[in-house]
Amino acid sequence: MASEIAQPETTDAKSVGIVQTQYVTLFEPPHPLTLEGGQQLGPITVAYETYGELTPERDNAIYVCHALTGDAHVAGKHSVDSRKFGWWDGLVGPGKALDTNRYFVICANVLGGCQGTTGPSCRNPATGQPYGLRFPFITVGDMVEVHAALVRHLGIETLLGIVGGSLGGMQVLDWVARYPEMARSAICLASAAKLSAQGIAFNAVGRRAITADPQYQNGDYYGDEPAKYGEVGPRFGLALARMVAHITYLSEASIERKFGRDLQHSDHLAYDLQRETEFKIESYLHYQGKRFIERFDANSYLYLTRAMDYFDLTQRYGSLQKALGRTNARFLITSYHTDWLFPSSQSKEIVTALVETRRHVTYLELESVFGHDSFLIEIEQLEELVTPLLLETYRRIRDV
Amino acid sequence: MASEIAQPETTDAKSVGIVQTQYVTLFEPPHPLTLEGGQQLGPITVAYETYGELTPERDNAIYVCHALTGDAHVAGKHSVDSRKFGWWDGLVGPGKALDTNRYFVICANVLGGCQGTTGPSCRNPATGQPYGLRFPFITVGDMVEVHAALVRHLGIETLLGIVGGSLGGMQVLDWVARYPEMARSAICLASAAKLSAQGIAFNAVGRRAITADPQYQNGDYYGDEPAKYGEVGPRFGLALARMVAHITYLSEASIERKFGRDLQHSDHLAYDLQRETEFKIESYLHYQGKRFIERFDANSYLYLTRAMDYFDLTQRYGSLQKALGRTNARFLITSYHTDWLFPSSQSKEIVTALVETRRHVTYLELESVFGHDSFLIEIEQLEELVTPLLLETYRRIRDV
Numbered sequence: 001m002a003s004e005i006a007q008p009e010t011t012d013a014k015s016v017g018i019v020q021t022q023y024v025t026l027f028e029p030p031h032p033l034t035l036e037g038g039q040q041l042g043p044i045t046v047a048y049e050t051y052g053e054l055t056p057e058r059d060n061a062i063y064v065c066h067a068l069t070g071d072a073h074v075a076g077k078h079s080v081d082s083r084k085f086g087w088w089d090g091l092v093g094p095g096k097a098l099d100t101n102r103y104f105v106i107c108a109n110v111l112g113g114c115q116g117t118t119g120p121s122c123r124n125p126a127t128g129q130p131y132g133l134r135f136p137f138i139t140v141g142d143m144v145e146v147h148a149a150l151v152r153h154l155g156i157e158t159l160l161g162i163v164g165g166s167l168g169g170m171q172v173l174d175w176v177a178r179y180p181e182m183a184r185s186a187i188c189l190a191s192a193a194k195l196s197a198q199g200i201a202f203n204a205v206g207r208r209a210i211t212a213d214p215q216y217q218n219g220d221y222y223g224d225e226p227a228k229y230g231e232v233g234p235r236f237g238l239a240l241a242r243m244v245a246h247i248t249y250l251s252e253a254s255i256e257r258k259f260g261r262d263l264q265h266s267d268h269l270a271y272d273l274q275r276e277t278e279f280k281i282e283s284y285l286h287y288q289g290k291r292f293i294e295r296f297d298a299n300s301y302l303y304l305t306r307a308m309d310y311f312d313l314t315q316r317y318g319s320l321q322k323a324l325g326r327t328n329a330r331f332l333i334t335s336y337h338t339d340w341l342f343p344s345s346q347s348k349e350i351v352t353a354l355v356e357t358r359r360h361v362t363y364l365e366l367e368s369v370f371g372h373d374s375f376l377i378e379i380e381q382l383e384e385l386v387t388p389l390l391l392e393t394y395r396r397i398r399d400v
Numbered sequence: 401m402a403s404e405i406a407q408p409e410t411t412d413a414k415s416v417g418i419v420q421t422q423y424v425t426l427f428e429p430p431h432p433l434t435l436e437g438g439q440q441l442g443p444i445t446v447a448y449e450t451y452g453e454l455t456p457e458r459d460n461a462i463y464v465c466h467a468l469t470g471d472a473h474v475a476g477k478h479s480v481d482s483r484k485f486g487w488w489d490g491l492v493g494p495g496k497a498l499d500t501n502r503y504f505v506i507c508a509n510v511l512g513g514c515q516g517t518t519g520p521s522c523r524n525p526a527t528g529q530p531y532g533l534r535f536p537f538i539t540v541g542d543m544v545e546v547h548a549a550l551v552r553h554l555g556i557e558t559l560l561g562i563v564g565g566s567l568g569g570m571q572v573l574d575w576v577a578r579y580p581e582m583a584r585s586a587i588c589l590a591s592a593a594k595l596s597a598q599g600i601a602f603n604a605v606g607r608r609a610i611t612a613d614p615q616y617q618n619g620d621y622y623g624d625e626p627a628k629y630g631e632v633g634p635r636f637g638l639a640l641a642r643m644v645a646h647i648t649y650l651s652e653a654s655i656e657r658k659f660g661r662d663l664q665h666s667d668h669l670a671y672d673l674q675r676e677t678e679f680k681i682e683s684y685l686h687y688q689g690k691r692f693i694e695r696f697d698a699n700s701y702l703y704l705t706r707a708m709d710y711f712d713l714t715q716r717y718g719s720l721q722k723a724l725g726r727t728n729a730r731f732l733i734t735s736y737h738t739d740w741l742f743p744s745s746q747s748k749e750i751v752t753a754l755v756e757t758r759r760h761v762t763y764l765e766l767e768s769v770f771g772h773d774s775f776l777i778e779i780e781q782l783e784e785l786v787t788p789l790l791l792e793t794y795r796r797i798r799d800v
Contacts, residue, residue, distance in 0.1 A: 036671070037671030038671065133674065137671040139671075195661075196652065196656060197659045197661060197679075198650075198656070201647045201685055204643070204681070204686075205640065205643050205647070205685070208676070208686075209609065211676070212613075212640060213612075214614055236608075236612035240605065240608055240609055243604070243605050244602075247598065247601045247605070250598075252596065252597075252598045252743070255596075255597040255598050255601060256596060256598070259597045261595075261597060261600070261712060271436070271438065271537040272537060273533060273537055273702060273703060274533065276604075276607070276608070276611070277604075279597070281597045281600050281601050281604070282600065282604040285604055302673060309678075310669060315661075340740065
């Protein structure tokens with residue numbers, strides 16, 4: 001998501017420094033992943049990054065699950081001259097909440113994504129052609145299966161923590177439901193145990209924008225040469241999907257405060273229908289759309305939003321209590337009072353289930369003007385909660 | 401707007417009966433309308449309906465201003481076998497709040513619309529071709545100028561009341577600011593003295609959906625023969641614009657209550673990305689999109705949403721106090737606690753200005769689950785407020 005309405009400050013001095021994305025191939029035939037929908041997929045390449053050092057005891061690993069349009073690049077920079085830090089650099093680094101002097105932090109691009117992990121824009125090794133819509137249907141659970149396989153591949157049995165917001169928070173919940181013993185703590189921010197009907201509705205609009213674009217060509221828009229995003233495919237449709245989604249990530253108050261009714265080009269109204277970006281908020285949204293298509297694949301957008309729609313722990317386990325009652329992970333749940341896409345009521349459902357099953361849970365509805373994007377922006381607030389939870393969890397297994 | 405989530409009951413027995421849309425041509429050259437943007441427009445055909453009888457004193461007229469996608473057909477039916485009543489039949493009719501046994505009710509399709517009043521889909525008499533994007537830029541104030549001209553054409557100097565919700569409410573406010581002596585009461589529902597930045601943002605997305613559709617053809621999609629809506633032009637884009645707007649008219653609670661995560665076709669998930677309408681809410685939105693393009697013109701959608709964006713009484717008059725302080729109309733303002741598109745805070749701004757200028761105002765934030773659409777649905781609630789206001793206003797000028 002990552003609105004650019006406000007980005008936390010970050011500097012080289014406090015950063016993990018230069019990092020590289022790594023790649024591993026898992027689920028090689030004859031051991032493909034059997035997906036929730038019944039299909040099989042393999043091999044699966046996973047793009048991931050790690051920060052900090054794994055202890056010899058392999059007990060200090062924290063897994064970060066990214067949200068819908070995120071990637072494996074959580075912290076640091078990819079090159080010395082790059083000015084772009086990872087998407088959660090404020091939270092992950094030396095002395096930060098996910099303290100890389102103490103912990104070993106892992107993040108991978110999700111299955112179905114478009115930032116290095118196998119997804120619909122990748123070539124199917126069996127045919128040599130991009131998957132497109134022939135990519136199998138995937139769920140949040142399938143993403144978690146790939147995460148778990150990566151963790152095992154790294155020689156780790158138990159994670160100190162799993163952390164994520166929004167779709168990342170769904171992965172956190174699915175993970176502790178699926179593998180209750182695999183995490184000592186679980187941090188789920190601005191998320192839900194199931195996507196709301198309104199969330200499904202907005203996703204449906206985004207997907208429709210993509211599939212109605214004539215350049216979508218039923219998902220086979222890649223061409224023969226590896227094309228850069230933004231040059232082929234349903235550019236208008238994908239940008240439009242991003243525009244509408246972007247509105248849902250912001251709060252009414254933050255849009256009003258940042259843009260209000262300010263004009264972009266002039267101090268007076270143009271009375272010209274063909275001026276598409278007369279108000280600043282319009283210009284901002286169009287810009288967000290344009291930027292997005294340079295880095296994201298339309299088919300991935302379809303697959304990942306559908307996975308969000310499908311996510312429903314109650315439907316899968318019979319009840320939230322059954323889903324979450326088997327883990328001993330210590331939970332931190334936060335919601336944001338201006339987040340109308342994942343309202344606090346949805347976090348409270350999770351908390352209620354945890355309390356009823358006598359799990360350890362801390363819940364806070366946090367004040368922030370930034371709506372759903374708050375978990376990416378309000379870093380200090382988060383740090384105050386995350387730091388002690390991780391430290392205390394770590395102290396329970398060893399003397400640190 | 402008119403969601404079909406819940407429609408108030410109406411029957412022939414309580415209806416005004418069979419009504420006909422009437423047409424009048426105003427602003428004939430050499431007396432065109434000078435628009436707020438500076439251009440001139442004329443002749444202007446106005447499609448309107450009236451219900452009830454005008455008194456010899458011409459003192460019982462009430463003007464209804466329709467919302468974005470409404471029309472002149474407020475009450476009754478157009479033919480005996482029609483099953484479709486006007487869009488506010490619950491409020492307008494014999495014995496109802498706008499009691500046609502007592503009052504003379506008028507409603508006209510707005511300037512720029514596509515239900516009979518001159519708009520971009522009409523042929524420019526000077527060229528014989530549809531206006532398309534050559535139609536001049538229009539504002540809420542321009543709509544009101546046409547309403548006021550119609551009222552004068554009907555021989556009426558002073559209205560007993562002006563009533564409207566959403567964009568209709570904007571017309572009500574603009575009217576009493578523009579012609580402070582022209583109304584004895586003003587009823588403004590689920591509206592605002594200016595559109596919020598979030599409202600502009602959603603409108604921008606809707607317009608982008610239309611203009612990015614290749615069938616839009618820069619507004620010249622009508623063809624040579626009069627074509628039925630839904631057969632030509634940016635069908636996908638207009639449907640998509642309606643889908644996203646429709647979400648904003650509903651409350652999260654009403655979507656959740658009506659649809660939740662229910663599936664449309666089956667009792668189990670399909671795990672099939674190509675099934676576009678798997679959840680009921682998706683099917684409902686797609687249906688709303690399809691229905692809408694059968695009755696609405698894409699260019700009108702562009703012009704009318706832009707007029708909404710532009711509406712800002714403070715910008716025009718210097719302050720809301722200056723805009724609203726000159727009329728002696730008795731105000732009724734309502735907002736709905738689940739309406740997030742026109743939140744109560746915006747109605748309160750209007751009320752504050754009215755109180756500060758010592759105008760007569762009644763304000764209620766009403767309870768309703770239906771979000772912005774509440775003013776079209778919660779008729780009984782409205783009746784309790786509107787009936788006494790109109791009666792009392794009428795009693796002040798004559799013994800009824």
